[in-house]
Each structure stands twice: as structure tokens, then as C-alpha cells.
Amino acid sequence: MNGSGASLGQGPSDPAITLKGYYVLQKRLEGVHLFPEGVDSLIWTPQKTGIFSIKSACLELAKASPHLMPDPIKGIWKGLIPPRIEMFAWLALLGKINTKDKLARMGIIREDENLCVLCESSPENYNHLLLHCPFSWKVWNSWLSIWNLKWTFPPTIREAFDQWKFINKGCFFKKVWAAIFFILIWTIWKERNARIFNNISCSPSQIFELALLRLRWWISGWTERFPYSFNDILHNPSCLMWVDSSSALTTPKPPKQIIHWEPPPEDHQKWNVDASVFNSPHRAAIGGVLRNSKGNFTCMFSSPIPPIEINYAEVLAIHRAIQISLRSQPTPNHPILIESDSHNAVKWSNDDNGGPWNLNFQLNFIRRAIKGGKVRIIHRGRGSNIVADLLAKQGHTRSDEFIAWI
Template sequence: MTTKQIEDLILLRIGWWIKGWNLEFPYSPDEIVRTPQCLRWSNLTPGTLPAIPDPSASLWIPPPSHCIKWNVDASLHPILIRSSIGGVLRDSEGKFLCIFSSPIPHMEINMAEVFAIHKALKIVQGSTRLQGRKIIIESDSKNVVGWCCARSGGPWNIQFILNFIRNISSTGLQVEICHKGRASNSVADGLAKRGLSREDDFIAWL
């Protein structure tokens, strides 16, 4: 990992932590990475500290102890004509295991989301440390989850990728693909948006 990639990862984590405090901070994690100077913003009353959020109110739900969970997302920039994907893998304690942020060929947003699921599965396939554990993949697109879980259907031009996803259990992996609201996908959303400014794949094991 390069120094720049490490810096980006640190800034992303700062952004996620700030979001977790639920402050009225006007910048997204992606904007913090692009312009770190925005961290100088302050709108707190002197002498006050933000309340610690209630963990039970978290919208992200940990997987069972024998499972690990991917949250994946896709992003589209119609003006730049660019698409990208991102994902984060966590265990039952919420510990980050892996993240990715990647540019992909420009395409419709639902098809890009299929590419994000495909990328997550390919990472799992190539890692010996993840073998033997059930994989849960959460997407905020009902259409995409429906395509991946059905025997057929979906866009004709990505049938090869959809069939890979549908047949992944034949390789010995236990995979469950399900739909969750966008609010539980904020980390993956930030990684996907960051991919719009990348030229190459970014994958990090944590």
C-alpha cells in the first residue's frame, strides 16, 4: 500500500467516525479525503461535547458469529461519464476485514451494483483466510438482489456475471445476498464514490 493510499484510508475512517457521532458536520467522508482542510470546520458550542451515540440505534446490524458480511454499493457520475463500486467486509464484532474501491466501465447504476457483488465474491474466492465462513452480501438495490437470487432474468449483457453469482454455491461458498436500506450502507457508499476519482482498483486488508 502506498503512502497516499494509507492517507486516504485514514481520512476515510475519520469521516466515518464523524458520521457516527451524528454531528451537523457539512462534509461527506469523500469530501474529507479530497479536501482535508475541511476538518477545521467547527460548529460546537464551547465547552460542550457530542453525546455518545447509542450502539443499539445503529442501522448496521452485525452478522452471526459464524458469518462475515459485505456491504457493497455503486456510484455514477453522469457528467464525467464514470462509474465505480465499493465495498466493506466486517465480522460479527463489526471489525473491518477488507475494503475495496474501484472504477469500472461506465454503465447503468443497477448493473454497476451487480459488478460490486461480483467483486466482493471474487475477493472472497481468492482469500484462504475467509474459507469456511458463510458470506452475507447486503445491497441497497432491490432490483439487483432480485436478479442475483433468481434463476434467470436481469440485463442480457451481464448474464455471464449474474450466472457466476447465481452459481457461486457450487464452488463450496455459502452465500446469502439480501437487500438493506441505504442508511446501513454508508461506508460502502463512501468507498464507491471515492472510486470515481481512481484510475486503478484499491483493495486493502485490515
């Protein structure tokens, strides 16, 4: 390597040089524009939404170098609670949260100031605060008493997490049981901070009600359509077992989730398209279904494609649906709506420029069709796309494309 840079395999001994080189590279990259005629934007391609998440980054790193990504604590990164609380739980189980005992050992506070703010009788280390403090134990016991459980917790919060199991085969309640562990330690931590920084305190019963409220908030982000409100949970917590038909505590199971598909306007036809990518073995496929304003199926396709990133595959699904409509006699005179659950693919298709450079041919084809006035592409959630999703998954087993007009 010319100049002052290090040769391959020999990094600079001074970390400041490495940091300086990073900022120089970053500054140079700020002036690079892949599409001079448009505005560049950052997207996270492993997610259909294009939004970065810690979970997806961990999964990508694990796929790239599985031997370098051992997870010392299994069962945290499930997406049942917000990412910041997953991160807090991870740090808590590793003993890395800034309790008073830790701050005293670091010399930030005096050693005589390390008493637990909840009980004011023992040093505030993470195992005491989150598990063994009499105040915290009352909060834990409020949950355990609902299920008539008597639990002897081990010395550490990590061991308690490893033992946090309940004999119940209901998939929904397993999620509830896993999530409540994190919610309880987060709620206890928030109470500790409220007392220290805001001089505000709550009773153990109030803290437990707040934990149940948080549980209900975050259940609403799961795929299940849980039919009960916070007040229902508060007055009858056994409703949390509504999916477990073998339990005496079970409440009647609500009707299955209704998939809402909206018909297109009169004389229009609507494609729902989707893509499916398998990482092991690495395969990709696309699929789509065409329906008229009465909801009748008129065409469907299922096709294997070369291995490709999921959002790129969604673009190919949109492109193929337009191709079929424009080249086939039954549909050319009908305006076409195309629904995709990929925000990125829809955005790239509707923008005048931009998108992945290696999909320029397909994107330009799509944009010409849109400008012709016969095609409109919109983003819709997966709930209305179930048939297209199934057709895309079937494409993995096909050797060539399947198209059928009905």
C-alpha cells in the same frame, strides 16, 4: 420503406394510421420474450428500486435533450410531497385545474353556476379559489400568523409561488416552507371538492389543522428524523424550526441519526456493497466493506468501472465482493452475507435466470456461489451501507482498484 409505411422523415398524414401502427407494434411486442425459460418483468432502470416515477422520467428526458425540456415553473419537483400533489400544484400554477369558472367557459356548466363554493360571492377561478377567497385567506393567514408575518399576496397564485420565500437558513425548515405552499392549496382544493360532491364542509381552522396533519405525514418520508408528532406541531408549530440554531424559536436539536448496521451470525462475514454513477462527467465506481460478527472491518475495496447504469453497477459490486471472498485465504471457509441497497440487483442475483443479458457472466457466477451454500444476498436500505457508499464514491478518483485486508 416497403409496404404501406411512410418513408423516413415523412409521417402519415392521418393520425389514425399512426395510432393503428402503434397498436400493431405493441401487439407484436407482447409475444417477444427475451428469456424464454423465465418470466419477463418490466423495470425502470434509472431508479434503483426499478419503480417508475415522474421525477426520474423528467430527469432522464432533461439529460437526453436539455433544450427540449424547459421547466416553466422551478421548485415544484422536489419530492417533498406525493407525486399526484406535485402534479396538481403544477397544473394549478399554470391555471389548468377545472374550477367552476373554467367549466362555465367550456360550456359544461351554466355561467350562473360559477360561484365559489367556499364564499359564494365571487366567480370560482383558480386565483380566487386558492388565494383570494376570504375562506382560503383565513387558511393562509393561520400559517403566516405563526411566524408573525403580514403578507400581501399578488394577483395570481403563480406570482405568489415565485414570492414564497422566508428568511431562514435551516435546511429542514426550507423544506417545510416549500412543502406547506403545496399542502395548503391541495387542502383547499380538497375542501372545495368535499363541499361540491359530498356536501361536507369544514371551518378554516379545521382545514388548517388538516394541512398540518398532512405536513407531518409527508415529513416522515423525508431523510430527516423529525422527532415531533402532529400534536406537538399543533400545539407548538415553532418546533418545525428545530434545525435552525440561529433562531429564537429553535427547539433543542435531537441526536444525529444512528446508522443501524446489524452484525452477521457467529462465524459469518458480511459484505456491504454499493455503486456510484456520475452522469457529468460520465463515470462509475463500486465499493464494499467486509466485517465479521464482532463488527470488525476485515477487508474493503474501491474500484472504478466503465460507465454503466446504476443497477448494473450494483451487480458488479456484488460479483466483485464474492470474487474477493472466494479467491482470498482469510475468508473462504466463512459463510458470506452480502447486503446491497439495489432491489433490482438483489432480485437478479437471487433469481435462477433473467436479468440484463450483458451481465449473464457475472450473474451466473453469483448464482453458482449462492447454490454452493456459502453466499446469501439480501436487500437492505442505504442506512446500513454508508461506508460502502463512501468507498464507491472514492472509486471515481482512482485509476485502478484498491483492495485492503485489515
